[in-house]
Amino acid sequence: MFIDTIGRRSLLAFGAAALAASFAGTAASQPSTPLRVILPVSAGSGVDVIVRSAQVALTKALDGQPVVIENQPGAGGITGTQNLVKAAPDGNTIAVISNNHSVNPSVFKKLPYDSLADITPITILGGSPFVLVVNPNKVSAKNAKELQALMKAKPGEFNYGSSGNGTIIHLAGEMFVDEASVKARHIPYKGMxxxxTDIMGGQVEMGVGAVAAVQGQIKSGALRPIGVMGKERVPSLPEVPTMAEQGFPGVDVAGWFAVVGPKGLPPAQVKRLRDAFATAFNDPDVKAGFAKRDDFLILNTPEEAGKFLKSEQERYARLVKKANVTLE
Incomplete structure (x- = not known):
């Protein structure tokens, strides 16, 4: 009887120890510190939608590490990026930036960080194609050559809208104006x-928009597409040619989004994060969402991402100088 009692006690103790060890192992395998992803843009924007679409897949790719997305809009992306560069380079704080990161050094007289030296490139995730659109009731042109001829016949009478002074949408519009050698007045808005709304209402004649943002209006006939501004046509608008196809090869611009960390992020963390994003964004459901929005994946190496960010900054600097865009 005594031996049986000891045996039962030993068995219960062993079971409790095994259960505790099991819980300890589970806790150890799932990092308690979340991955903080700073988005220097407002909720509902293109980059926000893209990153949130992969949040669950990213947590899975990071072996269960929670992913916390923080929208920190303001000053053309400067507010959120400033918080990124101040973060510890421990692999638990990153940001997803877009074109404005490479535009800002040229349009702002002073930034609180160095856009290239104070970050660690991880990967260029992908991009969103842009399209030049016009109000069909105010602009008779149906293609880029006709629009150029119309604008040359009425110099200075056309307005083009943008999502804000010094934004990539502003520079994309300026890119066409410059390449076509025409004159137009820039009208900045607070967002796309x-x-x-004002292009459809006729307050401005034309503007550049992300394809996903103007797809519905194009299909309904409220806006007329003039040309896709990237290298390739987009699946949802197969009949709309690129600007290059229409004789304007210098008009080559698309929205892009890149994953970056603070300066000094260790190579092992860079690899861990790049691999996780590559796995998450190749998830079938995430890829299906990309295709639906006409977005495209890039997912290049950290080295390629660094070269790309440098070349983009140099390219926009030349365009900003031509357009004489300056912000305080």
Missing amino acids: GPMI
Whole structure:
């Protein structure tokens, strides 16, 4: 009887120890510190939608590490990026930036960080194609050559809208104006939504928009597409040629989004994060969302991402100088 009692006690003790060890192992395998992803843009923007679409897949790719997304808009992306560069380079704080990161050094007289030296490139995730659109009731042109001829016949009478002074949408519009050697007045708005509304209302004649943002209006006939501004046509608008196809090869611009960390991020953390993003964004459901929005994946190496960010900054600097864009 005594031996049986000891045996039962030993068995219960062993079971409790095994259960505790099991819980300890589970806790150890799932990092308690979340990955903080700073988005220097407002909720509902293109980059926000893209990153949130992969949040669950990213947690899975990081072996269960929670992913916390923080929208920190303001000053053309400067607010959120400033918080990134101040973060510890421990692999638990990153940001997803877009074109404005490479535009800002040229349009702002002073930044609180160095856009290249104070970050660690991880990967260029992908991009969103842009399209030049016009109000069909105010602009008779149906293609880029006709639009150029119309604008040359009425110099200075056309307005083009943008999502804000010094934004990539502004520079994309300026890219066409420069390449076509025409004159147009720039009208900045506080975001793409108000700009699109005013093009449809006839307050401005034309503007550049992300394909996903103007897809519905194009299909309904409220806006007329003039040309895709990247290297390739987009699946949802197969009949709309690129600007290069229409004789304007210098008009080559698309929205892009890149994953970066603070300066000094160790190579092992860079590899861990790049591999996790590559796995998450190749998830079938995430890829299906990309295809639906006409977005495209890049997922290049950290070295390629660094070269790309440098070349983009140099390219926009030349365009900003031509357009004489300056912000305080």
